[in-house]
Amino acid sequence: MCRNIHQLHNFDPPATSAEVHAAAxxxxxxxxxxxxxxxxxxxxxxRAVAEVAHATHHLLEALTTSAPPKNREVEAERARERSAKRFANA
Incomplete structure (x- = not known):
């Protein structure tokens, strides 16, 4: 189940409300x-989903970083490559 929770911080464009809700x-x-x-x-x-999503929004707004924002497409491709390697051996 938790494999579906993805990192939401430091992306360009920022995480959407739908992504935050899905993670919650x-x-x-x-x-x-x-x-x-x-x-x-x-x-x-x-109610728990709404509260976790609300807290997540606040967390994402408060976090700071000096790292450049990540590209969603590049990160998705890296995840696909990791998955292909992991399940190729199965």
């Missing part, structure tokens, strides 16, 4: 141990 959703799913909560837990689950 994956985090809450991992912590809760479920990908789909029961009806009884849906409200708490959704």
């Amino acid at each position: 959703l994956q985090y809450v799913r991992k912590v809760a141990g479920t990908t789909k909560p029961s009806k009884a837990n849906q409200e708490a689950f959704d």
Whole structure:
């Protein structure tokens, strides 16, 4: 599950709200141990996702770096290459 949480800091263009929400959703799913909560837990689950996304937005706004922003396409290609190497041996 957590492999779907990607680094969001220091990219050009910056992380979108959808990317932040997706990372928050994956985090809450991992912590809760479920990908789909029961009806009884849906409200708490959704609230947790919203709170984690909100905190993540604040974190990303507050972080500073002197490194140049990363290119999304280049980083995606590197990830594909790592994945191909990892699963080629499987």
